[in-house]
Amino acid sequence: MATIYINKSKLFKNLDKISLINPNILAVIKDNAYGHGIITISKLLNEYGIKKACVRNNYEAVFVKEFFEEILIFNPSGAREAKNISYAINSLKQLKKNRHPYIHLKFDTGMHRNGILEEEVEEALNIAMQKNFEIRGVFSHFCCSEETNNDTFIQYEKFKKIKSQIENFCEKKALKKPYFHIANSTALNKLPDTFDYVRPGIAIYGGIDGYEGIMSLVAKTVSVREIENDGVGYNKMFFSKEKIKLSAVDVGYADGIPYFKNGCKLKNTEAVGKISMDYMSVKGEHKEVVVFDDIKEFVKNFDTITYDILVKMSPRIKRVVIG
Numbered sequence: 001m002a003t004i005y006i007n008k009s010k011l012f013k014n015l016d017k018i019s020l021i022n023p024n025i026l027a028v029i030k031d032n033a034y035g036h037g038i039i040t041i042s043k044l045l046n047e048y049g050i051k052k053a054c055v056r057n058n059y060e061a062v063f064v065k066e067f068f069e070e071i072l073i074f075n076p077s078g079a080r081e082a083k084n085i086s087y088a089i090n091s092l093k094q095l096k097k098n099r100h101p102y103i104h105l106k107f108d109t110g111m112h113r114n115g116i117l118e119e120e121v122e123e124a125l126n127i128a129m130q131k132n133f134e135i136r137g138v139f140s141h142f143c144c145s146e147e148t149n150n151d152t153f154i155q156y157e158k159f160k161k162i163k164s165q166i167e168n169f170c171e172k173k174a175l176k177k178p179y180f181h182i183a184n185s186t187a188l189n190k191l192p193d194t195f196d197y198v199r200p201g202i203a204i205y206g207g208i209d210g211y212e213g214i215m216s217l218v219a220k221t222v223s224v225r226e227i228e229n230d231g232v233g234y235n236k237m238f239f240s241k242e243k244i245k246l247s248a249v250d251v252g253y254a255d256g257i258p259y260f261k262n263g264c265k266l267k268n269t270e271a272v273g274k275i276s277m278d279y280m281s282v283k284g285e286h287k288e289v290v291v292f293d294d295i296k297e298f299v300k301n302f303d304t305i306t307y308d309i310l311v312k313m314s315p316r317i318k319r320v321v322i323g
């Protein structure tokens with residue numbers, strides 16, 4: 001069986017690095033902690049001292065509720081009155097229908113995917129007050145923070161404006177002030193101020209430059225053979241004139257590795273031909289093969305982003321914590 005190793009010391013190093021920018025971390029663990037294993041990662045975050053996390057939906061929140069003081073659900077449904085669970089409010093319409101008392105208001109400052117509009121700030125606050133909701137947090141999301149253009153700064157300024165509007169309102173009505181958060185991973189280094197909390201995902205897992213990849217995928221060899229003047233795998237996409245040893249290892253595209261038709265660079269060797277559902281053929285004779293130990297290198301084989309590969313790593317593969 002293939003194994004996914006999660007490197008604890010690299011994870012902690014990434015968290016140390018983020019903490020230098022802002023020690024108040026709302027760790028994003030949505031989508032099975034970007035494929036790393038939501039329970040495995042939650043335990044480690046808890047050990048590190050992380051108190052708050054963000055998940056995708058109610059289903060994920062159930063698995064990790066014991067590990068955090070607060071869990072923010074990005075796309076909540078129904079009412080779950082647990083005190084340590086907060087619902088993100090993504091529109092005025094959702095706010096009107098919502099029955100869960102602990103909320104974070106999300107504002108659209110420029111991504112235009114979701115969020116309450118700037119001109120709806122006052123109305124949103126009034127509804128929240130009438131309905132007796134506790135506004136725990138206020139946030140927004142950057143569309144282009146990995147770029148060097150102006151969008152991030154424009155969104156930052158809009159968020160600052162919304163922040164002061166909300167703070168004024170809370171002062172007037174003698175309400176407790178919520179905490180503010182906007183910085184995802186690629187915005188961490190770019191903002192004059194990261195506000196009360198930062199909200200990184202991919203930096204925690206080391207899927208961007210400046211942070212170390214914490215996942216390695218190691219496959220076991222199922223069988224070894226030698227071919228000469230012959231091809232291997234479906235449609236014999238790889239053909240070798242010379243005598244060559246090949247190991248078939250026990251991961252394939254069913255496990256989340258992106259489909260490839262003609263080879264792929266691995267950590268110390270290369271896969272050849274087409275990847276199969278449950279196997280791939282690798283040059284050389286090995287007992288086991290490190291498919292990758294840094295997603296930033298492995299992703300170069302494909303026309304996609306690190307997030308996309310990580311998040312699809314099959315939950316069936318065993319997760320083992322090392323380091």
Ligand SMILES: *Cc1c(COP(=O)(O)O)cnc(C)c1O
Nearest residue numbers: 028141184185186199200201202
């Ligand atoms: C996924 C997500 C994040 C984390 O983004 P990264 O680029 O992984 O740091 C932060 N906030 C929201 C709302 C998200 O959906």
